[in-house]
Amino acid sequence: ESATAFACLVSDMWLGEFDYVSPEAFHSVFGKRYPTFSRRTQHDAQEFLICVLDDLHEAFKEVRAQLCQERQSPGAGASTRSSRGTSIITQLFEGQLSHGIRCLACKSHSEKPESFTVLSLPIPSTRVCSLQDCLECFFQPDTLTLSNQIHCYWCGGNQDxxxxxxxxxxxPIIIFHLKRFAWQDKNRRKLSTTVCYPFSDLDLSPYISASCRNTREYSLCAVVNHAGDMDYGHYTAFCKHSVTKHWYSFDDAQVTKIPDSEVQADTAYLLFY
Incomplete structure (x- = not known):
């Protein structure tokens, strides 16, 4: 039901018959499935995005499984089963990480895979930094000691x-979440750091495994902004038209064309490439 409501919303947006389109119908349907998001209180855009993507994935996966079952032939069983866990959502947004773990005692190495739809990046500065700085911070090696030790199969116990x-x-589409909400002295606060992000030619090759042949460069296509603090605020979005390449600001019922210079904002919270 929520997938149908979302499809109607996207269809209305692309028809271009209105100055703006209200997502109220989709919000109403989605709120019934997920009561947490039905209340008129501030919610985290990243959590909402992941919930929407997961919900759409499950809906599309069911439809795909039904279609595959209807078309199934005696010789197509294996390929049909292998496709049931995918959807257009996973094809567009899902990536894979591999965590290389090396035991410091016996030097054994293992790999732990992890799927992601959104990469949550730490912000390493309180004033100004770049998206590359955030990526380098996320992908830098980490040492696990004390209570964070791993259990080494070869050593038979916990090790650094x-x-x-x-x-x-x-x-194909990668989403970055800038972790602006951080803990400081047992209190959560919002980081107002200016994060400079490129509009094009985002190069992820320094962070891509040698086994991955994908060397595409990414261009910015949308930004979700959060203005406010921990307890209240306002979300807006900048989106790039895929045909005209013009940027537009979406602020409730106000949809305005903006110059490229305004897309770089101190309030950026989610980046879509």
Whole structure:
């Protein structure tokens, strides 16, 4: 039901018959399935996005499984089964990380895979940094000690270890979440750091595994902004028209064309490439 409501919303947007389109119908249907998002209170855009993508994935996966079952022939069983876990959502947004773990005692190495639809990046500065700085911070090696030790199969117990992540599958559309909400002295606060992000030629090759042949460069296509603090705020979005290449600002019922210079914002929270 929510997938149908979302399809109607997107269809209305692309028809171009209105100055703006209200998502109220979709919000109403989605709120019934997920009551957390039905209340008129501030919610985290990243959490909402992941929930929407997961819900659409499950809906599309069911439809695909039904179609595959209807078309199934005696010789197509294996390929049919292997396709049931995918959808247009996973094809567009899902990537794969591999966490390389090395035991510091016996030097054994293992790999732990992890799927992602959104990469949550730490912000390493309180004033100004770049998206590349955030990526380098995310992908830098980490040492696990004390209560964070890993259980080493070869040693038969917990050991200190190093962990380094790399991308083994880069999705066609990659979403970055800038972690602006951080803990400080047992209190959460919002980081107002200016994060400079490129409009084109985002190169992820330094973070991609040698086994991954995907060397595409990414261009910015949308930004979700959050203005406010921990307890209240306002979300807006900048979106690039895929045909005209013009940028537009979406602020409730106000949809305005904006110059490229306004797309770089201190309030950026989610980046879509």
């Amino acid at each position: 270890a190093t962990v380094k992540a790399s991308i083994t599958k880069a999705p």
